[in-house]
Amino acid sequence: MYNNPFKVGRKKKKQQQLNTEMDKRKRIAEEAIDQNQKKKNKSNNTTTTTTKTQNNDVFSSCSFSSLGLQSSLCDQLRERMGFEFPTLIQAQAIPVILSGRHVLVNAATGTGKTVVYLAPIIHHLQKYDPRIQRSHGTFALVLVPTHELCMQVYEILQKLLLRFHWIVPGYIMGGENRSKEKARLRKGISILVATPGRLLDHLKNTSSFVYTNLRWIIFDEADRILELGFGKDIEEILDLLGSRKQKSLSKGNAISRISEFQRQNLLLSATLNEKVNNLAKMSLENPIMIGLDDSKLQTSPSLEHLESLGSDVDNELKYSGKLISSSNEEYKLPAQLVQRYVKVPCGSRLVVLLSILKTLFDSEISYKIVVFFSTCDAVDFHYSLLSDFQLSNQQPEAECQKQYLKCKTFRLHGNMKHEDRRTTFQAFKTEKSALLLSTDICARGLDFPKVKCIIQYDSPGEATEYVHRVGRTARLGERGHSLLFLQPIEMDYLRDLEKHGVSLTEYPLLKVLDSFPLYGQQHHAKRFVSVEMHPWVLSLQKALESFIMAVPGMKKLAKDAFCSWVRAYTAHRGELKRIFMVKKLHLGHVAKSFALKEQPSLVGKSFQMQTKKRKRDQNQKGIPKKRKNPRKS
Numbered sequence: 001m002y003n004n005p006f007k008v009g010r011k012k013k014k015q016q017q018l019n020t021e022m023d024k025r026k027r028i029a030e031e032a033i034d035q036n037q038k039k040k041n042k043s044n045n046t047t048t049t050t051t052k053t054q055n056n057d058v059f060s061s062c063s064f065s066s067l068g069l070q071s072s073l074c075d076q077l078r079e080r081m082g083f084e085f086p087t088l089i090q091a092q093a094i095p096v097i098l099s100g101r102h103v104l105v106n107a108a109t110g111t112g113k114t115v116v117y118l119a120p121i122i123h124h125l126q127k128y129d130p131r132i133q134r135s136h137g138t139f140a141l142v143l144v145p146t147h148e149l150c151m152q153v154y155e156i157l158q159k160l161l162l163r164f165h166w167i168v169p170g171y172i173m174g175g176e177n178r179s180k181e182k183a184r185l186r187k188g189i190s191i192l193v194a195t196p197g198r199l200l201d202h203l204k205n206t207s208s209f210v211y212t213n214l215r216w217i218i219f220d221e222a223d224r225i226l227e228l229g230f231g232k233d234i235e236e237i238l239d240l241l242g243s244r245k246q247k248s249l250s251k252g253n254a255i256s257r258i259s260e261f262q263r264q265n266l267l268l269s270a271t272l273n274e275k276v277n278n279l280a281k282m283s284l285e286n287p288i289m290i291g292l293d294d295s296k297l298q299t300s301p302s303l304e305h306l307e308s309l310g311s312d313v314d315n316e317l318k319y320s321g322k323l324i325s326s327s328n329e330e331y332k333l334p335a336q337l338v339q340r341y342v343k344v345p346c347g348s349r350l351v352v353l354l355s356i357l358k359t360l361f362d363s364e365i366s367y368k369i370v371v372f373f374s375t376c377d378a379v380d381f382h383y384s385l386l387s388d389f390q391l392s393n394q395q396p397e398a399e400c401q402k403q404y405l406k407c408k409t410f411r412l413h414g415n416m417k418h419e420d421r422r423t424t425f426q427a428f429k430t431e432k433s434a435l436l437l438s439t440d441i442c443a444r445g446l447d448f449p450k451v452k453c454i455i456q457y458d459s460p461g462e463a464t465e466y467v468h469r470v471g472r473t474a475r476l477g478e479r480g481h482s483l484l485f486l487q488p489i490e491m492d493y494l495r496d497l498e499k500h501g502v503s504l505t506e507y508p509l510l511k512v513l514d515s516f517p518l519y520g521q522q523h524h525a526k527r528f529v530s531v532e533m534h535p536w537v538l539s540l541q542k543a544l545e546s547f548i549m550a551v552p553g554m555k556k557l558a559k560d561a562f563c564s565w566v567r568a569y570t571a572h573r574g575e576l577k578r579i580f581m582v583k584k585l586h587l588g589h590v591a592k593s594f595a596l597k598e599q600p601s602l603v604g605k606s607f608q609m610q611t612k613k614r615k616r617d618q619n620q621k622g623i624p625k626k627r628k629n630p631r632k633s
């Protein structure tokens with residue numbers, strides 16, 4: 001059993017001390033939150049209560065029926081979903097979408113964009129007379145970037161369709177059983193949610209897939225679909241469905257498949273980029289823009305300037321007829337989101353993460369937090385560490401209390417089995433108090449109820465990813481907090497965020513560290529002490545290093561995580577390469593942040609061996625030299 005260096009004497013005294021410390025940490029956590037909230041209210045120049053301000057910012061005062069939606073659909077939204085009023089973006093966009101126009105919707109995270117497109121589709125489908133049947137095939141196609149989002153949209157669809165049993169929802173996505181999907185498609189799916197790769201596969205290979213009646217194509221998280229490299233697939237899909245402007249005119253086959261209905265295509269995201277521009281030009285006819293400021297709109301789309309979506313050139317403007325200006329786009333973030341950063345020297349990152357998590361989980365009975373990491377290996381390492389790490393000066397009464405963190409811990413990343421991903425996704429949704437460690441796989445679109453805090457332990461890279469990650473909290477007017485970890489060498493990233501209208505305040509780290517007990521007693525750290533030399537940081541680091549050495553398998557996990565973390569760090573692109581410079585990293589300190597005592601040369605050797613092995617494997621398999629971006633989730 002792992003020997004804890006923090007073991008101290010009397011239980012009772014220890015309990016009293018712990019209670020006092022927990023109270024203190026709770027106060028500090030609350031103070032930090034309140035100060036930020038006060039600042040925010042002051043800057044909003046408002047005297048009303050926070051909740052009221054938030055609700056006014058999010059909800060419209062009209063009813064769903066006043067937007068033109070059919071009455072039993074409105075009942076369904078109210079009774080089954082609990083949606084009394086439409087959100088502002090729903091009130092703005094639903095009537096336009098009902099009118100049949102092509103639309104591009106840009107609205108903050110967590111403002112209800114899913115209902116924006118699902119409600120009008122259901123409204124139209126339910127009133128077809130005679131009723132639609134399964135044999136009529138697919139009428140609406142919703143394209144999403146990830147499995148999890150696919151499941152989420154499908155679940156909402158199921159709920160919305162309870163009163164309309166003749167409209168059949170369905171999903172197809174990579175990793176699922178193809179033959180079962182084929183069988184479902186053969187039976188007929190009226191509204192189909194899909195990831196692009198698998199959809200293309202079925203469009204090409206499943207002859208029983210009927211889409212002659214297709215009327216709607218929706219791109220949810222359009223920019224992410226393209227960023228993930230699905231550009232070429234999307235072009236092919238649009239061609240096959242006869243829904244690509246210009247080109248469709250020359251494609252005899254495709255045109256013959258076009259339904260008797262007028263097509264309506266919709267694009268939605270909280271952030272937009274140049275590739276979305278191209279997709280918009282390619283797929284939207286005379287579109288209406290909703291949620292875009294005039295500053296973001298430039299000259300109208302010109303058909304002469306259609307670009308390829310598969311191009312790998314990021315943010316490079318190849319044409320003049322721009323639709324959206326995005327290079328210095330001001331992102332819309334939820335007004336009630338409190339955003340902070342914490343400046344942490346590299347070697348103290350792990351201890352600081354654990355200390356902050358403990359402070360947050362001790363401050364409230366139920367607390368849900370998502371922590372973002374740059375790689376799958378980093379998620380695995382931190383998951384094992386946080387699940388098993390103990391400090392014996394905690395109360396050993398119940399099993400979970402032995403753990404350092406008194407909460408359930410989950411992990412989610414793309415290397416996990418499909419089934420495990422699904423179970424985690426559902427479990428974290430329903431938990432009241434839990435910690436989710438994840439890659440960017442859950443940065444987009446996922447709607448986990450009651451997440452109170454987002455921690456970006458590894459920086460997100462592009463500002464768009466920052467926006468989507470923090471968007472997992474503060475949804476629909478609820479309060480939420482975000483915390484971005486930055487090393488002293490990375491502080492310029494704040495300026496990059498500022499360019500997009502995102503500004504953060506500093507987290508009171510030393511105050512939080514001071515609140516931790518040491519050897520059962522309050523330590524009186526001097527005010528000027530640095531984070532690295534803080535007695536609590538030194539002690540916890542020592543405990544973590546001993547834990548890594550003592551627990552079988554942990555050292556390997558730590559080394560793998562270290563290697564992939566460094567690789568991911570080198571994968572920053574464009575402007576960000578100047579901020580996240582691998583040359584500036586002290587690899588010994590990086591190793592420390594994985595609780596490794598080894599000198600960097602030792603860890604570096606295994607890293608080099610891994611890299612050589614990867615290259616060898618690639619050569620053997622004939623994989624092209626271009627390396628998969630390790631930051632990809």
Ligand SMILES: Nc1ncnc2c1ncn2[C@@H]1O[C@H](COP(=O)(O)OP(=O)(O)OP(=O)(O)O)[C@@H](O)[C@H]1O
Pocket residue numbers: 082083084085086087090107108109110111112113114115269270444445446447471472475476
């Ligand atoms: N009118 C409404 N009233 C109450 N809740 C709503 C309403 N519309 C949507 N919601 C809820 O708001 C939450 C956020 O909705 P949704 O996931 O569609 O947001 P989003 O804008 O797509 O977010 P993201 O940009 O992160 O994908 C969900 O829990 C949804 O059930």
